[in-house]
Amino acid sequence: MSAPVLSVRDLRTHFFTRAGVVKAVDGVSFDLAPGEIMGLVGESGSGKTVTGFSLLGLVDEPGRIVEGSIKLNGTELTTLSDVELRARRGRDISMIFQDPIATLNPMLTIGQQMKLAIDAHERLGKRAADARATELLTQVGIPSAAARLRAYPHEFSGGMRQRVAIAIALLHRPAVIVADEPTTALDVSIQAQILYQMRDLAAETGTALIWISHDLAVVSSLASKLAVMYAGRIVEQGPTATLLRDPRHPYTAGLLASLPAMAPPGAPLAQIPGTTPSLLSLPPGCPFAPRCDRATAECAAEPEITFRGDRGWRCFHPVGQAEEVTA
């Protein structure tokens, strides 16, 4: 395996609110190889979006990265100045968002918005910029792209708008794109198209993808590896196939059991008892312990991440250990 393009170690992003410190991201570590697609899965409020924003240095006040390291192509991002960070955003790492209606500016043409994104990093003439924009739009599957440069976002469908956003994110061939649920707001058929197109684009351009989603089924068809987040931590990570077949963390096992495809037709869906804890009042120790049927007195202390080969989990009592012992 080649050297990771993105290497995150023990990332902690906290929000200092009036009600207290919200530890939205609290100890996230992973590596991403060039062209690799990683799924970042978790419920709302598990910290996956904040993780994404932290990678770009775009955490809003009152939040900030309090600890940890983010290395992009070997450069430490957490210690860069705002100006240096800005120079890397869009060029080395970019991001696309959930709602394509909200991300594009309704009052500028697609061409103008792409030109702004090009100008942010390169001096290109009008003609060269148009050519680059047209090339990217064609690549993401927008027909008669040159003519559509003069169109406004409202003249596009939701799926097409998301393609435009993807084209903007790809303009400078970044090493990493953070995709924050980019297909959630789209029709299911469009969702699949964009999903597979993104996979092909990543393979073609060597861009690594972090695909943030709450939908395990969507991500698992796309990503080669998964990281499952719970209460600001990655509780389990590993290659998609083995992680799905043989989950170690009870939370991952619970998520998998609650997928409709896993239940026999007509049978009630399995649930994880309880609700996601508030990040303001996390219990000490393992944050999943109150909802976990495997929890013991030991779980009052927080488990460190255990690595076995290419897999890792944060649990004292992992599922499926027995098999491993016999194996």
Added chain:
Amino acid sequence: MLGFIIQRFLQAVGVMAVMSVIVFCGVYAIGNPIDIVIPPEATAEIRQDAIRRLGLDRPLYEQYFIFIGNLLQGDLGRSFVYNIPVLELIGGRLPATLELVLISVISATVLGVTLGIYAGYRPDSWVAKTIMAVSVLGFSVPSFWVGLILILTFAVNLGWLPAGGRGDTVEIWGVDWSFPTVNGLSHIVLPAINLALFKLAMMIRLARAGTREIMLTDTIKFARAAGLSEGTILRRHLLKLISIPIITVFGLELGSTLAFAVVTETIFSWPGVGKLIIDSIAVLDRPVMVAYLILVAFLFVTINFVIDLVFALIDPRVRHGASS
């Protein structure tokens, strides 16, 4: 786009027609100008003659249609008091008001939007808090009092600027203007500040509210994620996104200030139309009142029409929505 313009034009004509009826009836319902125009000791014969000459003996609807007929030929009647065409009377005063109001509304908008964007962009800085405190003052302190204080401070105590009048004027296209001369400009400064203060406060509030809202949207986050600098984001994204309410208020303020700059014009003895209308109301000079109010209605309709066109120019959704 053409259909949009025609549609708006017909709307404007309708509004003007309704306005003319309301103004005409309204003005003719208050008081009898004969009592003021004719001396009380005049004979009944002279009275009857004057009433006939002014057309006041005819029924109201006839007077209205005569008025409209003349209006369509560009004749708004003659002032009862000055006995000169109303249009000439108003036209002679309008440039003074026009230059004063344009200078004050435009500078209030430019300055207010700049300060407002800053206050919305860095809401927790002490500069932003100071700006907002000043804007509260702009809203709450009555304009006549500010005018007097301005005169007292800058004209009486410091002696930097003149207290009233228009100063030297220059004739351009047959009209006298103050702004091209240094002396004239120095006469405009104080009344313009007086007029601008309230508008400045309003523009600050509008721009700040818009900025705070827009800066939190995904549009801005996405622009940042693409590596755009903050300056580019403010100039190219934010300014356009907050412009619609600002342009609306700009137009309304321009219209209402042109029509009703009375207080400031009185305090600074600025010979504009506001002063004229107040004097005309006092002596029930009907033709001036009617013509003035109809001109004001025309002004508002025109400004609104222009604003609609500007919306269509800057917002593609309006443009396309209107043409389809």
